Amino acid sequence: MNLPSPSLVIDRSALDHNIATISETLPGRHLRPHVKAFKSTALAQRLADAGHRTFTCATVREAEGMAAAGLGEDLLIANEIVDRDQLRRVAAIEPAVTLAVDSEETIDLAVLAGVRRLLIDVNVGLPRCGCVPGDAGRLADRARAAGIDVRGVMGYEGHLMMVHDRASRIRKVERSMALLLEAAEAVGGEIVSAGGTGTFDTNTWANEIQAGTFLLGDTQYDALDLPFRLALTLECSVLSINPEGWLVVNAGLKSLGMDHGNPTWLEGEVMFCSDEHTTLRCNEPSTWSVGDRTRLYPAHLDPTVAKHERMWLVDGEEIIDQFAIDLRHW
């Protein structure tokens, strides 16, 4: 096997396991996979092949790319958009994309740009976007009065993804989703969209789950009690071996999302990441050679993938396929 380095590498059996596992709990439309985590239409196609043909997007670029790849039959952009040019691009996508709104202003801008389908985004406890639950019905009425198809509600309980105790997670998700269900009753429509990888099987109140990280994984989610495997690593080459006890590899923070901290190295300790290098502490540097390959496990999947042009699918030593990361940028 001779991949360029640094390269993102996907383990085929772990990928297959992750798709099969989530499909069992969330068949078909009960999963609305979030493409922001993996930003690749080739990977989205594998989910479509497993019966999941409705997708969540974070950016206009993601929605445009999914539609161009023939995966646009029911796309939700689960973020507010206020730039006029971006809204016009959303309105131009066929079939019509569903867009999140949380205020009079975001509704009026969407209407002005010709967007036809909206979802009311409700704040369910994470200090980010979303209207207060009691305002959702009024916003839906405003949109419907302008001729918009209001398909329901969404609310992301992102503040609960990392609750490690499962029983506590269930209780907190229930309280959070009570806010969303209150809004859903006022809004109507068929969609109650929420959740993520951390709550994929504990959020039983939403009728579709917006999970994405489950597909490839990262070390932060791996610390939870989830049934998914770590499928993604960053392969790199040993550039330099210092007899004082460290190796230097040719992958650093420009190829890794760093907001959840350092990557994990199974054969020793990560000392620090520089732009283009990672320095690894090991007990026996003499067992390594310059040019050896080794792999790092990223701490945060989404920003790691967003830094690369492609990922490689491998089965042991065999390279099976390469996937373009074709949904990057805005």
Add this chain to the structure above:
Amino acid sequence: MNLPSPSLVIDRSALDHNIATISETLPGRHLRPHVKAFKSTALAQRLADAGHRTFTCATVREAEGMAAAGLGEDLLIANEIVDRDQLRRVAAIEPAVTLAVDSEETIDLAVLAGVRRLLIDVNVGLPRCGCVPGDAGRLADRARAAGIDVRGVMGYEGHLMMVHDRASRIRKVERSMALLLEAAEAVGGEIVSAGGTGTFDTNTWANEIQAGTFLLGDTQYDALDLPFRLALTLECSVLSINPEGWLVVNAGLKSLGMDHGNPTWLEGEVMFCSDEHTTLRCNEPSTWSVGDRTRLYPAHLDPTVAKHERMWLVDGEEIIDQFAIDLRHW
């Protein structure tokens, strides 16, 4: 002014100030600008126009792009490379690129691939690449015996960039550079390359300085006593306003280098960054409107720039130019 958002924005007067300031201390070849910080041939051309025509690169892609843009007359790749395909790409660049080596293995791989110019990389205290100073002469002999042009030495005192007290910084840089000068004496050749933005005027022992961050700046370097201005901000749009006292903007950790922490917002406090959003605490949310623009100052320049496709040069409200970030990836 109507830029897309999020967008990287360069303030023209700060950019001009930064180039003029460094050229005064380090005219012509005394500065070997490091393109890894800004990854744009258009910005490199501005430095060439100011008399700096020798450049430092971190990746093969940077060197290839610089050569293709007519800026390749004296390129140094200041990192070791061990992948055969990458080494062949280095050897194919005309005129010949100079490559860093720090071991018998990196020399032998470079020779095998047809690389013609090398620099001996010396460890001057940062736990990363570089040979021990006493080994530099032997490595140079080995390379010269294989017909290589060994142009001298380099050593990056990266562990001293953030020494805030100037007098202490000077003393530490002197001790670090004593190691490099010891190696330089054994190696010969005309180049003694070192330094960065943090030591651009305190490293008076090297004969060329590999600075890059000075050009656009970041909040980490801005905490030092340097004469440069912050030229780069990330412009974003207000998506959502919560009466409890926060704003949400449409730029998050996928558009910011996060390894030095959160960006800085001059009008309040950054609560946290998500993938596509930043939540900002402000005292008077009612003074903001959905759709308003605001700007964040990145904490770390290099990985921030590497996440974007382009930067915009502005003068007040006027958009002057756009620069492709054309030196990304590996």
